[in-house]
Amino acid sequence: QVQLQESGPGLVKPSGTLSLTCAVSGGSISSSYWWSWVRQPPGKGLEWIGEIYHSGNTKYNPSLKSRVTISVDQSKNHFSLKLTSVTAADTAVYYCARRISAAYWYFDLWGRGTLVTVSS
């Protein structure tokens, strides 16, 4: 049974860089899946951040593209998110999620999420 687990600092200072990792257990990150990051500000709806294929191909939300980098480490079976120049507006629960292939547009598996607060 494949599981996703987010990890990383829960507090980031304004103008700093948010860094999170999503560990994939029970399966290989090198399968034909796309791996995504989605966030949810407190009390608000969901926002797609971007996704990556195990080959390194990426897609990003244009509203965040200038600040976002998503990378994959096949040897560690995890993928990562970096968001630079953060502000309070980036405070959110960050989820990693899986899309089963390029032909399918839904997330069939989600991590439990991790809250990241941007504050000094």
Add this chain to the structure above:
Amino acid sequence: QSALTQPASVSGSPGQSITISCTGTSSDVGGYDFVSWYQQHPGKAPKLLIYDVSNRPSGVSDRFSGSKSGNTASLTISGLQAEDEADYYCTSYTTSSTFWVFGGGTNLTVL
């Protein structure tokens, strides 16, 4: 403002049926059968309920069903149960550069 429009809240009594709408445009909901629905209980991760407009993943109750007409998709929950009380989100593929669009979410209260 979310790209897909959902009612902020709906309610129903146990045993009743409710429908949640999700309205987009011809660039997303109306143009493709790539609408999916997620259930989210407080403090929990979203759970896939419906994909490709009307398909249920294995393990999801057949009380949940999806449909689409024009630019509006709908999620219907029949035989409401207390555990259905949650937030529900729709999402769709879009031809815009964002690839994905989400609804703002609908809070379901079981009276």
